[in-house]
Amino acid sequence: MTESISKHVQIGEWIFEIKVVRALKVEEYGKPYSAIANCNINGDTMYVDGLLTKEQQTLKKDDFASFYKFCQLMDLKQCSYHRYFNGKSLTKDIEVTPIKNVLPKRIVTSSKCSTTYLVE
Secondary structure (H helix, E strand, C coil): CCCCCCCEEEECCEEEECCEEEEEECCCCCCCCCEEEEEEEECCEEEEEEEEEHHHCCCCHHHHHHHHHHHHHCCCCEEEEEEEECCEEEEEEEECCCCCCCCCCEEEECCCCCCEEEEC
């Protein structure tokens, strides 16, 4: 990954900031998803809440790695998430290491829009 995603876009005299993200765990957009999370970005920190899975599925390390990589792409410094696990409330704060000039393994272009993403 060599580029980050801008947290703001200027159109005319308006600047639009990315502050809220809805994350869906699904192979293709528009298909039924197996997990959902609401992510709020404040400054350089993303707080993940509303983390729900279908039919009590457990989230795996790869799932959390995806959120971590997204934080790196957004140039965030911290990610905090809250969830219930085994009937207990769990909050975890994670420091995000900046991306260092790592070449992408593949380039993915979304068929739904004209955005190209660099994916490790």
